[in-house]
Amino acid sequence: MNFTEIAKNRQSCRRYDATRAVEEETLQIILEAARLAPSACNGQPYHITVCRGEAAKQVAKATTAMGMNGFAKEAPVLLVLSEEPYVKTAAFGAKVKGNDYRSMDIGIAVAYLTAEATAQGLSTCILGWFDDMAVRKICGLSSPVRLIVTLGYAAADDTLRVKKRKTMDELVSYK
Numbered sequence: 524m525n526f527t528e529i530a531k532n533r534q535s536c537r538r539y540d541a542t543r544a545v546e547e548e549t550l551q552i553i554l555e556a557a558r559l560a561p562s563a564c565n566g567q568p569y570h571i572t573v574c575r576g577e578a579a580k581q582v583a584k585a586t587t588a589m590g591m592n593g594f595a596k597e598a599p600v601l602l603v604l605s606e607e608p609y610v611k612t613a614a615f616g617a618k619v620k621g622n623d624y625r626s627m628d629i630g631i632a633v634a635y636l637t638a639e640a641t642a643q644g645l646s647t648c649i650l651g652w653f654d655d656m657a658v659r660k661i662c663g664l665s666s667p668v669r670l671i672v673t674l675g676y677a678a679a680d681d682t683l684r685v686k687k688r689k690t691m692d693e694l695v696s697y698k
């Protein structure tokens with residue numbers, strides 16, 4: 524798949540084949556894509572906790588408040604992205620420029636790993652709705668959890684949807 528094909532094929536998967544595990548080798552390829560992602564001052568201010576088995580079930584439960592994300596319990600792997608401190612140069616830049624580079628860096632890493640997962644034939648859903656303190660406790664983390672990614676093989680009847688997006692004119696302007 525080239526990148527355009529990946530972008531067209533990646534979609535948030537909310538129906539997984541719970542009987543199909545993610546192969547270790549494929550998981551490592553996906554994690555390597557995140558490792559290669561760019562970040563402000565190359566600081567990579569994040570950590571990824573790979574949750575499988577009972578840990579995955581517990582993390583999935585922590586994403587379900589108010590009826591949200593019930594599908595997460597079917598995903599065999601949950602990747603928990605937590606925030607780490609800035610490197611000194613990025614901390615300086617963030618302060619002087621009043622910009623939140625860490626969130627951007629985490630978003631880019633997640634974009635890389637979800638794209639690689641698609642290229643590998645797997646499906647993902649990025650979750651921003653979860654109980655931070657509960658997930659930290661399950662994962663033994665002392666820093667804030669920013670995103671969780673469900674990872675697995677989509678159910679056989681989970682077909683590609685038509686993408687709803689802004690029009691190009693809404694999205695882009697030229698000066």
Ligand SMILES: Cc1cc2nc3c(=O)[nH]c(=O)nc-3n(C[C@H](O)[C@H](O)[C@H](O)COP(=O)(O)O)c2cc1C
Nearest residue numbers: 533534535536537591592648649650651652670686
């Ligand atoms: C930061 C972020 C948080 C998200 N949180 C959730 C979530 O908690 N639950 C969910 O089902 N989808 C969540 N999504 C998925 C979006 O709803 C989805 O990406 C968007 O509607 C576009 O659809 P697509 O991914 O299928 O192309 C999140 C996506 C992002 C980028």
